[in-house]
């Protein structure tokens with residue numbers, strides 16, 4: 023692909039820089055600045071959610087109740103999940119979308135720059151609400167105990183919870199509106215703002231991945247919003263959507279939640295698959311194997327993902343027909359998932375590979391995410407899941423799915439694009455140390471949880487019986503190491519922002535291979551306004 | 561931008577507006593779909609029976625029919641009672657278990673008392689374990705068929721008449737029939753946090 027760029031030097035005369043001071047950020051409509059804010063917000067939430075995880079692992083280090091009461095423990099489990107899912111992974115992925123999609127497809131900005139500002143600024147407000155929901159039992163004594171339902175917010179407990187639950191519900195409303203607005207923006211940008219010649223089938227995989235992610239969000243976020251709205255009505259306005267005493271059905275909430283919840287796990291996964299689709303060809307120096315198959319595979323995944331939700335509910339007593347349907351559907355999911363992994367493996371096959379930090383993450387993701395696929399198929403099988411459900415085995419499964427599948431994908435993206443964003447190369451040696459440190463400590467943390475789960479240790483319970491002690495101690499030590507590794511991550515990011523070797527326009531030798539975006543035609547860092555004149559892709 | 565004339569900013573804006581309008585329709589539609597699930601789910605449960613692994617729900621009145629009594633075997637039926645949080649009632653069966661022949665009509669009584677100083681309307685929700693027996697446990701009369709109102713301090717004995725269909729598989733030798741009573745007026749019901757015993761105060 024050859025690109026005729028028309029962006030460079032000639033438009034200096036009207037290239038006004040960013041406004042100075044705080045106004046640059048608060049009133050920002052610039053996709054790069056908003057992307058940066060998203061990324062910093064996610065980084066902050068990573069440490070916030072991580073602190074809660076450290077508390078959880080400290081509490082589980084030994085059997086018995088050591089640090090706080092069971093309700094507080096369950097509150098931490100709930101908010102750890104909400105913060106990591108809605109506050110960390112989704113904003114980080116949205117930050118990358120904001121930064122990269124316009125650059126990749128040659129658009130001057132997002133289609134709706136001011137809406138973009140709103141979708142970002144809803145996030146800190148929602149985070150504040152979540153923090154209030156944690157503090158509510160202490161700020162308003164007598165208003166009820168902590169939110170202790172788990173991130174699934176299941177009634178009847180969520181109906182009985184105190185005022186903290188109301189803050190949680192409002193936080194979810196705001197987060198939901200934020201991601202719906204962002205998704206509408208992204209889909210519109212991808213459909214309408216591509217540079218001439220940038221056809222859909224020439225788009226980098228990351229753009230495709232976000233296209234499906236945004237469509238999924240548009241389809242399922244409103245359902246979650248509806249469900250928590252009904253919850254709010256049940257709590258305060260005397261309705262009985264989910265209250266059995268009044269003729270409602272608590273199971274209905276589970277269906278609504280998981281109708282959102284299962285597609286949501288693909289929302290977390292797909293952007294990272296998109297990053298893999300750039301990182302692997304770059305460092306294997308070979309075009310993506312089966313680009314089209316990957317695009318269709320992601321589409322199939324998104325559609326199938328919407329109709330298998332009740333595999334989270336095998337134990338509620340559905341009819342055998344319904345249970346069988348959801349089992350078969352869920353097992354079918356492993357076909358597109360397997361196809362995507364195979365494509366990445368074939369891309370590396372006989373490539374001339376080098377192992378920079380993003381590539382190390384890429385390879386580790388393929389290995390460890392496959393493992394989550396295997397435990398996933400185990401969980402999909404109804405008679406087996408009757409045993410595994412609500413044990414630490416499920417916790418192990420979804421942490422193997424989400425930490426490699428979503429979080430490491432984002433880390434790969436951070437290292438891949440830091441040179442483009444900051445104009446500086448990061449310290450490759452530190453990057454590699456960070457990679458090995460996180461990967462090893464992640465496995466120490468979560469691998470033993472498969473065993474404690476198979477042995478029957480339930481999840482979401484503050485205490486456990488003593489035969490699980492060794493597994494939990496190993497897990498906790500791994501957890502602390504994993505947490506600690508992120509200080510190095512922070513250090514690398516700050517160091518790279520502040521200086522370092524100057525990054526060339528194409529920091530990676532292989533970045534132009536396959537279906538690259540137009541971001542590599544711009545200097546590193548790109549100017550405040552880019553592609554004010556559309557480039558032409560031939 | 562994708563058009564051939566990049567200068568047509570107005571055209572692009574119009575195109576964007578069209579896309580956005582369509583996407584908003586999806587958002588609103590899906591928000592409505594969530595609410596539409598409430599009646600649809602009920603319909604799916606009643607017509608398709610998707611929520612009952614047991615087929616028929618345990619709360620249904622069975623047609624009174626005469627079944628041959630199978631005196632060759634005995635099934636132990638255990639009676640269980642639970643009070644949902646926020647219902648200040650006393651509630652328990654008068655006998656814990658009974659040996660019954662399949663096909664034999666059985667009567668059992670539950671005792672219930674309102675411990676509060678207010679009239680309370682409550683609803684009992686039944687359950688049968690193991691679930692495979694649910695469709696074979698036929699109830700002719702049950703306090704769970706209707707809501708129960710108790711005046712302050714009022715006590716009552718409530719009967720359940722049922723029989724177990726002889727068609728039930730031989731492997732089921734013990735069956736548990738359980739009831740959970742729920743307050744129909746959630747707002748009047750004391751919140752669980754106010755039961756000092758249920759939640760420890762935060763340090």
Ligand code: HEM
Nearest residue numbers: 287291333334356395398399401402411412416420423427
């Ligand atoms: C081959 C693909 C997969 C299959 C067959 C599968 C299957 C399952 C099943 C059956 C459960 C329910 C277990 C239970 O609660 O008893 C489950 C839970 C879960 N899965 Fe997967 N899964 C797959 C991939 C993924 C992916 C890609 C992600 C995310 C990126 C993911 C995230 C989760 C999460 C977060 C939960 C637990 C939710 C909760 O209960 O809080 N899974 N999975």
Ligand SMILES: [Cu+2]
Nearest residue numbers: 284331333334
């Ligand atoms: Cu799922």
